[in-house]
Amino acid sequence: MATKKTILSITSSLFDSLATLKSVSSLTVPCYCLQPDTHNIQIHGFCDASIRAYSCSVYLRTQSSHGQVDVHLLTSKSRVAPVKKQSLPKLELCDDHLLACLYAKMKDIFSTGSVTTYFLTDSQLVLHWLQQYSITLSTFVGNRVSDIQALTVDKITGFELINVGDRLGFADLPGAQKHPILLPSTSQFVLNYVRYLHRRNYHAGSKALVALIRLEYWIVNDRDLTLRVVRSCVHCVRYKPVLAQQVIGPHPATRITLARPFERCGVDFCGPINIYLRIRGRAPTKSYLAVFVCFVTKAVLTEVVSDLSTHSFFNALKRMGGRRKLPCDIFCDNAINFVGASN
Known part of the structure; x- marks a missing residue:
């Protein structure tokens, strides 16, 4: 814990160091970083981070036509680590993002001449992130990678194409089909x-x-x-063809009028069905099913008939009427047995 005594001790040590400077007037800080006959200009950006803070600095390296080389600190910037704890690689990425923003503000100063720019970082993971598509990364990393790529698009090289990995590695297919580019x-x-x-x-x-x-x-x-x-x-x-639409008519009144079950119904036969009497040497007999469908409730009732005669249909109709009462309207396909029963 910092106390008043500690703060005064640190302050006094700083001023004591300044007091030891005998000739302050001889200390000069050059404001002009170029040479009169500058032949080659290079910008070198450095960045580094710790768990407490991160910073970046930009140096200007110039070379005259006579071969004289001068290096000057052009600008720098630092930030305190965010309150929410982040991993060290993410802080390194924030450091690179700070350097990219700093470079974007000052790059127009040297737009008239030919300048070679270098950005240096000691984080291999950040270099890997910068070579990926931002949409494939997490939100925190992807947003900063996208900004860095946009601010330094002409300085980042070595992008790699992302191929889709699947389970077709042993398939007899061309490589582009087994691992297409994303x-x-x-x-x-x-x-x-x-x-x-x-x-x-x-x-x-x-x-x-x-x-x-x-x-x-x-x-x-x-x-x-x-x-x-x-x-x-x-x-x-x-030229898209317009398909013909089938015109659907309205439902008949018998289908939508409230009535008791099987008051209005349709009938038809299905079969034949072989019936075995389990008597040795006796051939199976053919039988049929009379299917009654209620038009209102869609209920189905079946009756077994021995043949397709009118008499067999009458018997089936009587059995059906004994269970559900005789219907008022019966609709059929005008088969011979139905026509005979109607007459």
């Missing part, structure tokens, strides 16, 4: 490529475009992208 769907270049692929393949549909794209690339949300391309194609919209 592309973002928001890129204008990707949109133009999909449009070109759509026209080259005679205005292929959305599903065909997805299959063609995946022969070489893997686009994030490719189905939405291809559907948007097909729908925005003027040629496809103009």
Whole structure:
């Protein structure tokens, strides 16, 4: 814990050191960093971080036409580590972000000449992050990586293409199909490529475009992208055929009028069904089912009939009426047995 005595001791030691300077007038700080005949200019940015703070500094290295080299501190900046505890690699990334923002503010000073810029950091993990697409990283890391890439886009080199890994490593397929290159769907270049692929393949549909794209690339949300391309194609919209729509008539009154079950119903026969009497040497007999369907409740009632005669249908109708009362209206397909019963 810092006490009053400790603070006074540190302050006095600082002023005692300044008192030892015998000739302060001889101390000079140059404000002009270039040489009269500057031949080569280099900007070197350094950054480092600890768990308590992080800082960056920018040095200017100049070389005259005679070979004289001068190095001057151009500017620097520091920040205290955030209150919310972060890992050391994330603080190193914040340090790099601070250096990129500092460089963006001062780079216009040397826009007239040819300047070589170097950024140096001792964090291998940060260098790995800067070579990735920001959308593949976490929110904290991705936002800062995106800013650094935008501020120093002409200074970061060595980007690597991301390939999709899957379980087709042993498949007899070309390498581009087994491990396609990952592309973002928001890129204008990707949109133009999909449009070109759509026209080259005679205005292929959305599903065909997805299959063609995946022969070489893997686009994030490719189905939405291809559907948007097909729908925005003027040629496809103009020549899209209009399919004929079947006109559906209204329901008959017998289907929508309130009534008791099987008051209005339809009937038809199904079969034949073989019935075995389990008598040796006796051939099976054919039987049928009379199917009654209620038009209001869609209930189904079946009765077994021995043949397709009118008499058998009458017997089935009597059994059905004994359970559900005789219907008022019966609809059928005008088979011979039904016509005979009607007459």
